[in-house]
Structures are given as structure tokens and as C-alpha cells.
Amino acid sequence: MVVDEVREVSSGPQTSLLALAPLRHKMPSRYLFHFAQAHDDFRLPELASVAELHGISYSLPQEPENRDPKRPYMAIDLEREDHARTLARRCVLIKAVYEFYGQGSTYKELHEANRKSKLLWTRYVEDTSFRFLVTAYQHKIPQSRQRDVIESFSYMGFLGKIEMKNPEITLTVFEEYEDRHGMTRVKYEGDGNFRQLFFGRLLEEGSARPLIGKFDVKKRSYYGNTSMEAEVSLLMANQTLASPGKFIYDPFMGTGSMAYPAAYLGALVFGSDIDGRQMRGKQKTPGVIRAATQYGVASRIIDLATFDITHNPWRCGELFDAIVTDPPYGVRAGAKRLGRKKELSEEKKALTLQHSLEARADDQPYIPPTKPYELSHLATDLVLFARYLLKPNGRLVFFLPTVTDEYEEIDIHAMLCEGMEVIANSLQDFGSWGRRLVTIRKTTREQYAPPTFPPRLPQDLDEDVHVPAHKDFREKYFQGFKPKAEESKELS
Incomplete structure (x- = not known):
């Protein structure tokens, strides 16, 4: 769509029109996006991320109800x-994109809008x-009404x-x-009482979206009880801007659910976990x-390592373009870090050291003790960890569980550090809680x-520091997310 523009320029005290030298500008075209009915809160962030990845500029509708x-x-x-096509090929939550011909609250309004778009469809x-x-x-x-609409x-x-x-066009x-x-209604009930009409060419x-089936956990050769569902892991990969040449890290690798989509989209992936058994499994090949x-991306998994991120081996930062992970939060598998719940006495420390020095060749490998890693501490440490390892403009993408009735925006911002x-x-809403x-x-x-990352205890918490709703999430989950007033009544 091209428009001729006439500019006004100032010439001394008078203003003249350069009517003989019109400027020709390419105006944006409008496209109708049909979104899948899933994860509606994820749609615009995914659109923004994919647009940023491909250098696509776009404008959402100005009216709040239309956006x-x-x-x-x-x-x-x-x-x-081609920008519309690119978004349709990469965004998991886009079902289809159409050349936009018009919209309206009635068919009369829709036909008026369509007639104004005549230059688009007369060809x-x-x-x-x-x-x-x-x-x-x-x-x-x-x-019968479908036929009437078509004839109109x-x-x-x-x-x-x-x-x-x-057909050549649809x-x-x-x-x-x-x-x-969820509402029960008879067939065709409310027919014609629509909210809005849209019309366009496919x-x-x-x-x-077919990648959801490709990465279906049930069809995967290796998975665990905490493996992330395919659609969500694909959304996470898009948030990382995964693409050829990118280097991405998962510090809570587990069974690798986030790694496969990122690698499939062209990125190189490194993974680590405090429990190497999660990554290895029981067979010789991890x-x-x-x-x-199985997904044809084994060559893009650079390596797997076993370590605790609070005692990590990284000695230089700015290595990764993105960090993507689903930290354990205690519902199925609790987060752990190296250490003991209760420190050993000096005598027991000496005996432990002596045993390790005298260990025979046929002894089992030493497995260091671990202790629970409180979720709010983990989240704060993860952001600090990411700031060190990410390149400038790199992204940290992770899930954080929250209690619906207690959540506040400051819960997320309180974990940030400078930079x-x-x-x-x-939000993925599950009712009384969400992630x-x-x-x-x-x-x-x-x-x-x-x-x-020095060890921290609950009593170390500063009274002036905001306590996020995700603190002690595991305990709240198993207590059924009871309101604080109800908890106090039960205790009394």
C-alpha cells in the first residue's frame, strides 16, 4: 500500500507547500492472526520474541478490546x-495468518470494510x-446460514x-x-449472537504447532516424571531466541526437555544438574x-556435567546467549544444594576425611551430601548466576511457581539484581496456584x-525485605494453600 505525502516546509516568515515533489512511503499492511486456544498469556510475549529474533517491527491494535x-x-x-509468514512458521501459538480484508460487529459493517479493501482482492x-x-x-x-453468508x-x-x-486462495x-x-447448551444455541466478525485471505x-506432536513426551525415548510438556518447552525455546549460532545453557537439565526444542531450532546446548543420574539414565548412552x-540434534548437545550451581566450575562469564530452565520446586522433586542439614562435629569431619583417604579402589564413588534449597533463595541466586554467565542482552527464561492469592508483581522484581x-x-494458571x-x-x-552463594537460613531474612509468595512453596502446596488467617486459627 503506497501513499503520496505532501510536506510543509518553513521559508522565512511564510510557509509553502512542496506540492510538486510528493514523497512515497510504504505503509504497513494489516494481517489477521488466528491464535490457538491455549496459553493466552504467552501469546504476545512469544510474538514479541520471535519478532525481535527476525528483526520484524509490528503494531498491535490501538483499542484495548482489540488487543x-x-x-x-x-x-x-x-x-x-513475508514477515507475517515468518511469524506463522515460528510461533507455536499461531494457528494461521490471513491477509486482512475487514472486521465488524455486524455483516453490514463487515461488507463495508471489505469493499474498502477492494484493491487487495480484485486481483x-x-x-x-x-x-x-x-x-x-x-x-x-x-x-444453511453458512450458505447465506457466502452468498452475501x-x-x-x-x-x-x-x-x-x-484452491489457489482460501x-x-x-x-x-x-x-x-464448560457451559451446557443445545445445538446452534445463540447462533448469530456473535461478538465480532473478521474476513481475510489465508x-x-x-x-x-505440529512440533508439539513431534516433541510429545510420551513418544520420547527418555523422559522422567518431571519432564516438561512439549508445547511449553517450545514456548520457552522461543523466549530464548534459539537459532543457529546461539549457545544456550540449562543449569537444571534433568531429562533435557528444554534442550531438545532449543537444539532443534539450531542452538548449541550445554546442560548440568546436581544429580547426574537424571541426565544419564540407566543405559550406557546417556x-x-x-x-x-531421536530428534536428530545430538550433535548440538555440547556436553553434560554434574555439579551444583552454588559450587559451579565456571571461571569466566559472558559465555551464553541464553539460560533456560525449570528449577525444581519441591512438588515432585525438591531443589537441593551441596551441604548438610546439620554440620558435623570436628571429630566426625576427621573420620570422614580419614575414610576418604583410605578408600579402596573397589569402593563406591563418593556422593556428597545435599540439603534443601529454598525456592526464593534459588530464584534470587539464579538471576545472579545468569548475570555472570550471560552475554550482554542475553536472556534468562525460567518457570517460577506462585500462590495465586498471595502473588504480587514485586515478587518477581524483588529477585532482580543490577543489570x-x-x-x-x-502465567499458566492451575487455580489456587500457577507457574x-x-x-x-x-x-x-x-x-x-x-x-x-553462601548458605542462608530462614532466620537470616531481613524483616525489611519483601517476602515473596513463592517462599516455602513446597510447604504451602502440600498444605493446600490455606489462607494465613485459617492457618493461624488451626494453630490456636
Whole structure:
């Protein structure tokens, strides 16, 4: 779409019009995005991340109701058609993208908008095979009314062949109804009482969504009871901006759920865990490598190492483009760090040292003792750890469980350190609790010394420091997230 613009310039006390020298500017075109009905709080952060990765600029609708991420359709302005296709091919939550012809709250408004977009669709009128679909969100439209809707667009005058299987173009009308999920209703109830109408030509179906089936945990050759579901791990990979040439690290590797999508998208991956058995499994070839081989990305798993991040071997920072992880928070597997719940006496320390010096060759390998790692401490340490290891503008992407009734925005910001900022915070809601996919970017170019993580006890907490809702999450989970007032009443 091109527009001629006339500029006003100042010439002394008078103003003249340069009417003879119009400027030609490429104006953004509008595209209709059809989102999958899952993880609505993740849609815009994923869109923003993929757009940043590919250098795509875009504009969301100005009206708040039209940019609501919970709605399945959104008209977005982009500079080029191939940008719309790129987003559809990479974003997991995009079902399809359409060239936008119009929208309205009634069919009269929709037809008026469509007539104004005539320059976009008249090129297909003469000899283009096509099919015309009428569909709805949260509703089934009777076939008789579908035919009526299609006939109402007869003014477009398409002369090409109607082809339902392999048409050159597909035109679609979308009727958006209010979300009635979980409600019982008779067939076709409320037909025609739609919230909004949209119309456009199909450009690209989302090709990233089939990856959900490809990375399905149930089809994986190696997985555990804490393996992340495929759709979420793909969303996490997009938040890291995973692509060829990127180096990504998972410090709580487990069975590798975050590694496979990141590697599939072209990144090199390094993983570590305090318990190497999670990564290795019981066979000679490590389980993570076997699963990576299944996806054809084993060569992109650089290495696996066993260590505690609070006693890590990294001696130089700014190594990684992104850190992506799902820290253990105690529901199925509690977080651990090296140390003892109760320190040994000097006598027992001496006996332990003597035993290790006298150990025979056939002895079992020494397994150092571990103690619980409180979630709020872990989260704060993880941000500090990431600031040291990330390159400037690198991203930390991780899940943080929260108690729904207690959560406050400051819970996330309180864990930040200088040089780190939150750029996305998406909730996966489970009712009384949820988990937040937090994306933090390193904004500083200052180089830091390797961080230290001294042991901390609950009584060390400063009374003036904000206590986040995710503190003692494991205990709250198994207590059923009882309100504090109720807990106090039970204790009394």
C-alpha cells in the first residue's frame, strides 16, 4: 500500500507547500492472526520474541478490546507479507495468518470494510480458483446460514473455479462468540449472537504447532516424571531466541526437555544438574543423548556435567546467549544444594576425611551430601548466576511457581539484581496456584566476578525485605494453600 505525502516546509516568515515533489512511503499492511486456544498469556510475549529474533517491527491494535490476548483473533500491522509468514512458521501459538480484508460487529459493517479493501482482492477475481469458508469460535454455524453468508459476498464477483481441496486462495469469515467453555447448551444455541466478525485471505498456516506432536513426551525415548510438556518447552525455546549460532545453557537439565526444542531450532546446548543420574539414565548412552538422537540434534548437545550451581566450575562469564530452565520446586522433586542439614562435629569431619583417604579402589564413588534449597533463595541466586554467565542482552527464561492469592508483581522484581530487567511474565494458571514463565534480559555490559552463594537460613531474612509468595512453596502446596488467617486459627 503506497501513499503520496505532501510536506510543509518553513521559508522565512511564510510557509509553502512542496506540492510538486510528493514523497512515497510504504505503509504497513494489516494481517489477521488466528491464535490457538491455549496459553493466552504467552501469546504476545512469544510474538514479541520471535519478532525481535527476525528483526520484524509490528503494531498491535490501538483499542484495548482489540488487543486482548485472550481473544482468538487479532489484526496486526506489519511492513511486509513475508514477515507475517515468518511469524506463522515460528510461533507455536499461531494457528494461521490471513491477509486482512475487514472486521465488524455486524455483516453490514463487515461488507463495508471489505469493499474498502477492494484493491487487495480484485486481483484474484478473474481466473483464481478459490474456496470460501465460514467458521466460528466457540460455536457451530448451521450449514444453511453458512450458505447465506457466502452468498452475501457475491458482490466480489469471483469468476474462478470453486475448488474445495486445492484452491489457489482460501477466503474465510470468522464469527467470534463469547467464551462459553464448560457451559451446557443445545445445538446452534445463540447462533448469530456473535461478538465480532473478521474476513481475510489465508496466507500461511502455522507450521510450528505440529512440533508439539513431534516433541510429545510420551513418544520420547527418555523422559522422567518431571519432564516438561512439549508445547511449553517450545514456548520457552522461543523466549530464548534459539537459532543457529546461539549457545544456550540449562543449569537444571534433568531429562533435557528444554534442550531438545532449543537444539532443534539450531542452538548449541550445554546442560548440568546436581544429580547426574537424571541426565544419564540407566543405559550406557546417556538418556539425554538418546532422546536428542531421536530428534536428530545430538550433535548440538555440547556436553553434560554434574555439579551444583552454588559450587559451579565456571571461571569466566559472558559465555551464553541464553539460560533456560525449570528449577525444581519441591512438588515432585525438591531443589537441593551441596551441604548438610546439620554440620558435623570436628571429630566426625576427621573420620570422614580419614575414610576418604583410605578408600579402596573397589569402593563406591563418593556422593556428597545435599540439603534443601529454598525456592526464593534459588530464584534470587539464579538471576545472579545468569548475570555472570550471560552475554550482554542475553536472556534468562525460567518457570517460577506462585500462590495465586498471595502473588504480587514485586515478587518477581524483588529477585532482580543490577543489570537485569524483566521483559515478560506469563502465567499458566492451575487455580489456587500457577507457574509463571519469567523472561529476564541482561541490560548491562559490565563484567562481574563469579558470584558466591553462601548458605542462608530462614532466620537470616531481613524483616525489611519483601517476602515473596513463592517462599516455602513446597510447604504451602502440600498444605493446600490455606489462607494465613485459617492457618493461624488451626494453630490456636
